[in-house]
Amino acid sequence: MTYALRGYDTSPPLPELQGRHIETPARAGLVANVAIASAEVLLALDNVSLSFGGVSALADVDLSVERGEIRAIIGPNGAGKSSLVNVICGVYRPDRGHVRIGGKRYGNVPTDKLAHLGIARTFQNLALFKGLSVLDNVVSGRAHTVRSSFIGQIARIGVARREEADARERARQILSFLHLDDVADRLAGTLPYGLQKRVELARALVAEPDILLLDEPMAGMTATEKQEMASFVQATRKAHGTTIILIEHDIGLVMELSDRVAVLDYGRKIADGTPEEVRADQRVIDAYLGVATENEDGAGI
């Protein structure tokens, strides 16, 4: 069966990912040390509520994110996904509840210290410096590591020069990891949209985050670009052990990529579990709703 999703991209999983077993720590419960590591809660939301005037964007939302997992948050338009991301990043202070990052509680996450807390994010809409080269955009993702003085940076002496060299070296490694070497010297704004999204990923990754927050990383992409991005997300977790929080409208990809999926609807969390559990949850089916129709291959959400 397939369901007409409210405000959603209902395209099926990409052929390349369809039916393929994706190896994930939480799902496979691989070796013992991975299983133990995956049980460590790296980030959590406890009873978070947020409203705008009379509109309840989030209502008593609990969420736990374990180290090394790919954790998706889905929901129809207006369900509260962006509000949740903005609470995690400290853009919004919740009316009630708090965020725990690495065991420390925050009523309002200090947004200017996100990088130091080990969090990097990409944005729903592109937020690159279009007039700078791809390399310089990626280097900018390491700004938080700069320790040299302002004068030192201008004069490019001593520590400042070393820091800049380190940042550029690290940026080149990430560009290579994401197969962007060939466009390193291009102006970011001249790249096709899908590549610009990948540069955003590079800029987030160069900060070497523990937690990577991807806000609709595949929005507006072609099927091929989505498939490439999905592969890079998986490769990132595999190569760097990065914990990934994924907000994404393409349900097929979410179900294939994620270890656990939380579902929001009208600001409330209505389901939380493995893709298999969520897919079979009647509240999810109702929220996405509504009309159940058979499709040719009988595939579900």
Ligand SMILES: Nc1ncnc2c1ncn2[C@@H]1O[C@H](COP(=O)(O)OP(=O)(O)OP(=O)(O)O)[C@@H](O)[C@H]1O
């Ligand atoms: N800055 C704001 N001012 C007023 N209302 C807001 C604001 N941000 C979000 N809302 C409201 O809060 C609710 C949740 O919105 P939010 O953007 O978090 O949903 P979403 O799941 O991210 O939606 P989408 O998938 O369309 O991006 C909606 O009713 C929205 O209109």
